[in-house]
Amino acid sequence: MTASPSTRIFGSGIRRREDPRLITGNARYTDDIKLPGTLHMVIVRSPVAHARIRSIDTSAAEAAPGVVAVYTGEDCSCGSVPCAWLIPDSNLLTPEHPALAKDRVRYVGDGVAIVLAEDRAQAQDAADRIHVDYEELPAVINPEEAAAAGAPQLHDDVPNNIAFTWIPNGDKDAVDAAFDAADVVVSERIVQQRLQPTAMEPRSALAQWNGATEELTLWYTTQNPHIHRLLISGMTGVAEHKVRVIAPEVGGGFGSKIPVYADEALTAWAAMQTGRPVKWTETRSENYVTTIHGRDHIEYVELAVNNDGKVAGIRGKVYAGLGAYLSTAGPGIPTILHGLMYSGAYTFPQIYCESIGVFTNTTPVDAYRGAGRPEATFLIERLMDKAAQAIQMDPVELRRINLIPPFIDGHDVAIGLTYDSGNYEAALDQALGMVNYDTFRSQQAKARDEGRYFGIGVTTYSEICGLGPSQVAGAVGFQGGLWESAIIRVSPSGKVQALIGTSPHGQGEETTFAQLIANELGFPVEDIEIVSGDTNRTPMGFGTYGSRTTPVTGAALVKAARKLREKGRLMAAHLLEASAEDIEYDDGKFFVRGAPDNAKTIQDVTLMTTLAWDLPEGMDPGFEESQFYDPPNFVYPFGTHIAIVEVDVESGEVKLLRYVAVDDCGPQINPTIVAGQIHGGIVQGIGQALCEGTIYDDEGQLLTGSMLDYAMPRADMFPWLELGHTETPSPHHPVGVKGVGETGTIASTPTVYNAVIDALAPLGVEQIDMPLSASRVWRAIQASNGG
């Protein structure tokens, strides 16, 4: 990594600057914004999972008090919802996804009509008076069943509901040969259950159309305002430069606010139709049926291992539920972001995977924190534990044997990626030391004699994030670049605005990016403001997701800051009447080498370049720089997570006793914020392991349709999370940092799962579908030799 001139603020766990407004109720979210004359929109949604629409009677709604307009699919000219990840070489089919259903509904929640009224309650009352005559059709929920012959068909142009079959380059014969030659093959059928993202703030949109200037302004719960400007422009027909998308405070996304949805586009379209501002805010019940879900795989996976512990190969076949339509990035999640992770932290010599994307009568599925990579890590780690059991080797030892040895600048894995840097065993050793692994095993054996069941799970992971090189984005069919841009603008009084194209919404970059700039230029953090989330104020960017904001935008900011530092050095040389080569910089001061007392500060050079009374020859006025940055590679954070659990075999209740996480995201700009990201990720991943899971009935009704039934993880489920870290810089990032937004989610699910299975091993329990609710654990115990 490039040595930084000042470490005074880089690496300091200063408090998040965004928190005071968030925790005192002074943050302004989309629904808080009020415009005079606003109409309120309610979307009438299908209560059935699959049906033909025979007729829609809107007359009673149109006559209801306060109603201004009612539209159905027949009279809606809003464009269809696009898919923006067209994975190549997969025979991808992209059936039309109308903004409002025209003749057929395909999931509970599919929009069939919109009502616009003077207030929200009137709009809801009128919506209840719309009568839709449905001719119900059979529904299919499970992706494996949906792909089978004879299943109900969702789209006339998609035979067998199969949207794509994706197989990355790989030599299937070589993989099969490796499996045939190996001593042992272990296999598992894994149900990666569907999850509901549940951001604290549901989605919301407020649209304002100016018919005279033909400008559309859209306040919007979005993780990627520039992408949404482009897509909303396409759906509404308003030229892109006349669309302004503003992300006010956004209360969490976890991937669910990346896609473009019909609902926000309809809000804009309705504003254009009526000439009045239109607001739509979903309820939690609506959020659960219409905002994307995550995961939903049925996987058949296998690992070939030799008796000496060397893994010979891994292969898998995945049925990925896509929901009723392709969401914006839907096809990319169970393919590119999943299959390319099959090597994990290991030297697997042979890798083969196949992903089959399948339509089902369910809410569309897209990126949810980790997006494809938690699923991959889960199957790898699950198979490693099974393999260890099969060859009677300690699971930690098996991992150690197969870990990629330390590397600082590139390591090629069989799936075709080049990892940037890693030192996996160091993280493993640190984590094992923290839990005192060897002692635990003897305590575990003793406890079993007393009828108590403790278990331990160990995950050694590496993941892919910091998305990513635009050339790769193009090669894998992502319909956008993945570069970022940033502008650092310094005003005459030495105050800094940094404008970025990504759109942080809780991750803490208002703090960490100020630290980066302070570190490079010596402005105090208090004088630096990070501006994001408004397409009219910020330069182009592709959005906040995939743990990319710090790896990509952060790099752009550092490079822009370094340009300014160089300009400052030239200006200081001019002011000090010295040669530029003789000017040194330290912590916001420029001075002639050996004479630090006679320094020009960064504020001095800001003022003098801005006044431009006397510039060095060839220098342009102003103290502002912009930087585009396309990363040369992804970044690959890694680490080891360990969980210790106790299972009550009478009730099936799982108690998490300890959780240790050693993560390596390179140098930490702000350890407090890193810890926060890791805490949140761990908790979210354990939610999947222990309590979260969407349940549909056979007719496609969502049974986990409210927070009374959908079990989010809660604080009282967790012990203190014990964090450690190692530091292996990324060789290609200007300050060596890697992303850390998803590592917790990627590592924690298999860690806790494997711990529970380890606890129940003496009873012969080998597999339980997630979530490991008390009920399911109890049932597995009943069916085992302990029941």
Next chain:
Amino acid sequence: MWPKSFDYIRVNSVEEAITQLNKHEDAKLLAGGHSLLPAMKLRLAEPALLVDIAPLGLTQVSDRGHGWSIGAMATHAHIAANANGALAQAAAGIGDQQVRNFGTIGGNIAHADPASDPPAVLVALGAKIYIRGSGGERNVAAEDFFIDLFTTDLLSDEIITSIYIPRKEGHTNAYAKMAHPASRYALVGVAVDICTQEGHCREVRIGVTGATTHAVRASGAEAVLQGAEINDGNIAQACEAIQADIADQLLGDAAYPEDYRQAMAGVFLGRAIRAATA
């Protein structure tokens, strides 16, 4: 989360409340509102009139010597802080602090959610529900009050005024609950009120909630324990018996099916007995 429009009236006496209930067929009493209002926001309940009974008071928890009288409008938080034993434990485990600060015991039992905690405790403690209506005042034993899913003995023009819990010397009690991970309602909750002498059970009452369509008494399990020594073997027998007691009234869902809740009634009965006799 937008209820149908409704009328609202605030009343200052029990008589006025009864008059309003008599006058309007679609009227509902509004106490803490923590069951009713969410149902209205989801449009599962659409009352035409809300009769707000906040001004009535009825919030006291008072020791009458021979027993305790709990006002129907006492909040869960107030009960958790001012009652003891199983009743306080159950109240402290309802929802979260905000819910406990608003939700009332009268509203809770009138709603008769099958997964609600207090009903099991009231059944076990032999509580009496005091009710007033057009026909005057009456009281009904808790075990007779809960009739079915969201169904009680309360008539449409009646209002619960208080709950009476008799003092029983030498008795101890406890409530053991497995909470639903999302709602924290009881998947199964078992309340035990027991009197032991020299290690033997002199008298016992057991109430169950969560696993059944409504709070019920587990008479079979009580019979096993009655007069028996409190030991692992007898507790195990009672745990078997309670599963038979509730076999005809089981409740379940996709995530926590009936057979699981039935088995857990046994497990949590064991825990409640041990806690009550510890």
